[in-house]
Amino acid sequence: MQTESNVFYLPEVLQHLVSGGKADRNQIKFLLNLSHDADIEKLFESARKVREKHFGDKVFLYGFLYFSTFCRNNCRFCQYREANHALPRYRKNESDILAAAREMADTGVHLIDLTMGEDPELFSDGDNGFERLADLCGQVQQETGLPVMISPGVMPENALKMLSHAGVAWYACYQETHTKELYSRLRPGQDFEARMDAKRNAGKLGMLIEEGLLTGVGESVDDLATSMEMMAELDAHQVRVMTFVPQEGTPMSDIFPSNNLKERMIIAVMRLLFPDRLIPASLDVDGLDGLKGRLDAGANVITSIVPPKKGLAGVANNSLDIDDARRTHDSISPILDTCGLTVADIGAYASWVNAHMKTRMTVGVQDK
Ligand SMILES: C[S@@+](CC[C@H](N)C(=O)[O-])C[C@H]1O[C@@H](n2cnc3c(N)ncnc32)[C@H](O)[C@@H]1O
Ligand SMILES: C[C@H](CCN)[C@@H](N)C(=O)O
Numbered sequence: 001m002q003t004e005s006n007v008f009y010l011p012e013v014l015q016h017l018v019s020g021g022k023a024d025r026n027q028i029k030f031l032l033n034l035s036h037d038a039d040i041e042k043l044f045e046s047a048r049k050v051r052e053k054h055f056g057d058k059v060f061l062y063g064f065l066y067f068s069t070f071c072r073n074n075c076r077f078c079q080y081r082e083a084n085h086a087l088p089r090y091r092k093n094e095s096d097i098l099a100a101a102r103e104m105a106d107t108g109v110h111l112i113d114l115t116m117g118e119d120p121e122l123f124s125d126g127d128n129g130f131e132r133l134a135d136l137c138g139q140v141q142q143e144t145g146l147p148v149m150i151s152p153g154v155m156p157e158n159a160l161k162m163l164s165h166a167g168v169a170w171y172a173c174y175q176e177t178h179t180k181e182l183y184s185r186l187r188p189g190q191d192f193e194a195r196m197d198a199k200r201n202a203g204k205l206g207m208l209i210e211e212g213l214l215t216g217v218g219e220s221v222d223d224l225a226t227s228m229e230m231m232a233e234l235d236a237h238q239v240r241v242m243t244f245v246p247q248e249g250t251p252m253s254d255i256f257p258s259n260n261l262k263e264r265m266i267i268a269v270m271r272l273l274f275p276d277r278l279i280p281a282s283l284d285v286d287g288l289d290g291l292k293g294r295l296d297a298g299a300n301v302i303t304s305i306v307p308p309k310k311g312l313a314g315v316a317n318n319s320l321d322i323d324d325a326r327r328t329h330d331s332i333s334p335i336l337d338t339c340g341l342t343v344a345d346i347g348a349y350a351s352w353v354n355a356h357m358k359t360r361m362t363v364g365v366q367d368k
C-alpha cells in the first residue's frame with residue numbers, strides 16, 4: 001500500500017478502509033491531502049459505500065433549538081461572543097421552547113438539539129440554574145417523546161449528573177481543534193482539558209458524546225490527524241466538522257471564507273475512520289444548497305433543522321434559509337431523493353440511541 005517514498009496507492013488505501021481496516025496517521029494525512037478531483041471523488045464514493053454498509057439508505061434529522069444566545073465567553077470565531085454588543089440576543093421562555101420543540105417533532109425530526117451560549121444568567125445561578133436546565137430537557141423529552149441533545153458549553157460534573165438523571169441522551173461540546181495552541185487562539189481563556197474532561201465525564205455517566213471540529217481556521221493536516229486520533233480516543237458517537245463562517249464584529253471577521261471542499265473531505269475521512277458513527281451534514285454553514293455535497297461525502301445526519309418564523313437562530317449563519325422554510329423536513333426531501341436516501345423511522349433512531357447508551361453505560365461502569 002505504501003511505496004518506499006512513503007506515497008500511498010489510493011485504491012489500496014481505500015479498499016483497506018472500506019473493508020474495515022484501520023487507518024494510521026500517515027494514511028489519514030494522505031487522504032486529507034488529496035488534490036485531484038478524480039481522487040477526491042473516489043474518496044467520496046468509498047465513504048458512501050461505508051455509510052451504506054452501516055446505515056443502508058437511511059438518514060436522521062435533528063431539530064435545532066437555540067434557546068438562549070447570551071454567552072459569557074469570547075470565542076474569536078463566534079458572533080455570539082460576549083464582546084459583540086451590537087448583536088441582538090434572545091432568551092426563549094419555557095412555553096416558546098416547548099412549542100417550537102413540538103412543532104419540530106411534528107415535522108418528523110428524530111432528536112431535539114437544545115443549544116445555548118454559556119448564558120451568564122444560568123451559570124451564575126449555580127445548581128438552581130443547572131436544575132432548571134435539566135428540568136427543561138425532561139419537559140422537552142416528555143412533550144415530544146424524542147431524545148434530547150444538550151449543547152450548553154462546558155458543564156461541571158454535578159450539572160452533567162442532573163442532565164443524565166433527566167434522561168438527556170447526548171452531550172455536545174466541540175473542541176474545534178485538539179492542537180492546544182490553535183485552541184487557545186480560537187477559545188481564549190477557556191481551559192482545553194476542562195472542555196475535554198466535560199465530554200469524558202458525560203461519557204462516564206452513560207451519555208452519548210458529540211465531538212466537533214472547525215475547518216478554515218488555519219488548522220493543518222497534522223492538526224486534523226490529531227483530532228481524528230482524539231475523537232477515536234473519546235469514542236465519540238457523533239463526530240462533525242463545520243467550515244468556519246467569518247462573522248462581523250469578531251476578531252476573525254477578516255479571514256477569507258473557505259469553500260466547503262475541505263469540510264466534505266473531512267466528513268468522508270471521518271466516515272472511513274468511524275464507519276458506524278453518526279456524522280452530520282449541517283444546514284448551518286451553506287444552508288440547503290450545501291446539503292447534497294455533504295451527504296455525498298458520507299454524512300448521515302441532517303442537522304440544524306429550524307422551523308421558520310419562530311425567531312430561532314442558527315449558529316454559523318443566524319438566519320440563512322430559516323424564515324423561507326428551507327431548513328425544514330419538506331425542503332430537504334427532494335435532496336434526499338437525488339441522493340437515493342430516505343428518512344429513517346423514529347423508532348430506528350431511538351433504538352440506535354438506546355443500544356449505544358447501554359454500551360456506554362456498561363463501559364461507564366467499568367470506568368469507575
Ligand atoms: C453549538 S454552538 C453553541 C454551543 C456552546 N455555546 C458551545 O460553544 O459549545 C457552538 C459551536 O458552533 C460552531 N460555530 C460557532 N461559530 C461558528 C462560525 N462562525 N462558523 C462555523 N461554526 C461556528 C463551533 O463549532 C462551536 O463549537
Ligand atoms: C452547530 C449546531 C449544533 C449544536 N449542537 C447546529 N447549528 C448544527 O449545525 O447542527
Ligand code: SF4
Nearest residue numbers: 071073075078081117
Ligand atoms: S461558541 Fe459557544 S461559548 Fe463560544 S462564544 Fe459562541 S456561544 Fe459562546
